[in-house]
Amino acid sequence: MCGIVGYVGPRPSEDILIAGLARLEYRGYDSAGIAVIDQAGHLGMRKRAGKLSVLRDDLAEHPLAAGTTGIGHTRWATHGGPTDVNAHPHLADEGRLAVIHNDIIENFSELKAELVSEGYEFLSETDTEVAAVLLGREYAASHDLVAAFRATVVRLEGAFTLLAMHQDQPGLVVGARRNSPLVIGLGEGENFLGSDVAAFVEYTRNALAIGQDQIVAITPDGVTVTDFDGADVEVEPFQVTWDASAAEKGGWSSFMAKEVSEEPEAVANTLRGRIHDGLVAIPELDGLDDLFAGITRIVMIAAGTASYAGMVGKYATEHWTRIPVDVELAHEFRYRDPVLDSHTLIVSISQSGETMDTLMAVKYARERGAATLSICNTQGATIPRESDAVVYTHAGPEVAVASTKAFVAQITAQYLLALHIARVRGTLPEAEMAQHVIELEAIPRKIAKVLETETAHIAQLAHWMADTRSVLFLGRHVGYPIALEGALKLKEISYIHAEGFAAGELKHGPIALIEPGQPVFVLVPSPRESALLHDKVVSNIQEVRARGARVIVVAEEGDAAVLPFADEVLHIPLAGPLFEPLLSVVPLHLFAMGLSEAKGLDVDQPRNLAKSVTVE
Ligand code: F6R
Secondary structure, eight states: OOEEEEEESSSOHHHHHHHHHHHHGGGOOSEEEEEEEETTSOEEEEEEESOHHHHHHHHHHSOOOOEEEEEEEEEOOSSSOSOTTTSSOEEETTTTEEEEEESOBTTHHHHHHHHHHTTOOOOSSOSHHHHHHHHHHHHHHHOOHHHHHHHHHTTOOBOEEEEEEETTSTTOEEEEEESSOOEEEEOSSOEEEESSGGGTTTTOOEEEEOOTTEEEEEETTEEEEEETTSOBOOOEEEEOSSOGGGGSOTTOSSHHHHHHHTHHHHHHHHHTTSEETTEEOOGGGTTOHHHHHHOOEEEEEEOHHHHHHHHHHHHHHHHHHOOOEEEEEHHHHTTSOOOOOTTEEEEEEESSSOOHHHHHHHHHHHHTTOEEEEEESSTTOHHHHTSSEEEEOOOOOOOSSSOOHHHHHHHHHHHHHHHHHHHHHTOSOHHHHHHHHHHHHHHHHHHHHHHHHHHHHHHHHHHHTTTOOEEEEEEOTTHHHHHHHHHHHHHHHHOOEEEEEEGGGGGGTGGGGOOTTOEEEEEOOOTTTOHHHHHHHHHHHHHHHTTTOEEEEEEETTOGGGGGGOSEEEEEOOOOGGGTHHHHHHHHHHHHHHHHHHTTOOSSSOTTOOSSOOOO
């Protein structure tokens, strides 16, 4: 889950590498480093533990000699702590060769033992240095970087994106990938490599997606892609649909603040082009009617926030399609011998499209004959490429580590998928489908209203609660996954202990946690739409209040019944019961962000985390 960038062309590569790393820093921020081949043909390298700003300051004080070929890396530590020595790049061949790497080389100890027995020495504790030294040994034999690189990558087991350059071959950067992301940016007289397109979108929107087990060599004038045996392969071109300004903070205090403000557009853009004559028809799924008609089961696979989106999606998908739906945590799925057949549709949900747990679960299911469909936010990512079909969410680039606008887009995409399948299978009357479409189309406006009316109120509430040590979240039905999401966001960016519970579960144990003053957020279903559920949740509120809890409710505008029992009320506009999560999550995103800000924390880059979790 490190960020990787490579450049060859006419421009000073340091500027391009640092700008690319700034856009990739969401992938890890334990250390950063760059290597540049200067005009005199000498390879210079600088790397520093800490965020990219530490490296930037260092380079400002002690500049590297300028050059136009370079590689850069931002790290999320796996093998070896976040120190200068363990930072990338790693050098070999007496400092003439530089290597950067993402993910984990699983057989690194045995390779290291082999190299140590031959007299090679190592400076760091990383698996990456093993690849660098191995490449150095191969280069010494062939003096051909591409050939040496090929001989190296076939020895590596595990997952990796690897980039390398050698000062004897300036104007050349080589890269390889296995189960880890790498995309090519095509410029005029210059070319780029990146963990994702954000690395180079400022310079070009023309990109190529490299497949599994392929090697790429870029020079200023050309790109060649081969498989690990050296045979040429065709690569898929694509156009990046957003521009660099979409990945800028643009005056907001944090990327998260910007991304929460973009939740209305994330929903609207995900709906666009998928509603025709008041009904849902997703063009990307044309030709799959037989598949949808024949499935007997859907399994949603995801991790973290994306899995909560899946839990929300389950309610609507089962209700509208009458197909049983399971939601599985990707990292648990393939280790328990799941029952799969060709009538099972696996729907993976992933913002990054690179989460290793999810990728491995998708591959596992596909190998066992299940059909696979990916709901993904990132073009050219690995999971959609490894799936039979993809429905992209169009939330735009999400940079803050905590996922927000992607979450509402993921729910929207699942609702579209469910309505698409319901139309194919004829499980919903047209009038009812049309009503759901009207509800969906109204969501962006309603989220905008929550943002408009509640942002200041919630910031104030968060400020008052800055010293809070623990917060509980309760919800029923679709409110339950939203309670889980509210708790995860708070843990993640505010470092406050938080738990989400199904409100009905409270009396089976968690109520023992309630003591005087304990803050409890409660997601209250609409009394108009589901009086029974509403009344049960109001009873749950009374149970916690009776034990001294401080209750903050998220409730529909005009719900007078909750007022006597609430210390604070956060209002959301009226919506059908299945659509409420798209609104009720917004105050919880605002609250987590407000609390993180009130505590003076780094909202976008919380400790120990990285956005794209590409290790299992
Ligand atoms: C939480 C969060 C994570 C991700 C999870 C899956 O705010 O961002 O829990 O949702 O790591 O990531 P993707 O969606 O990229 O597969």
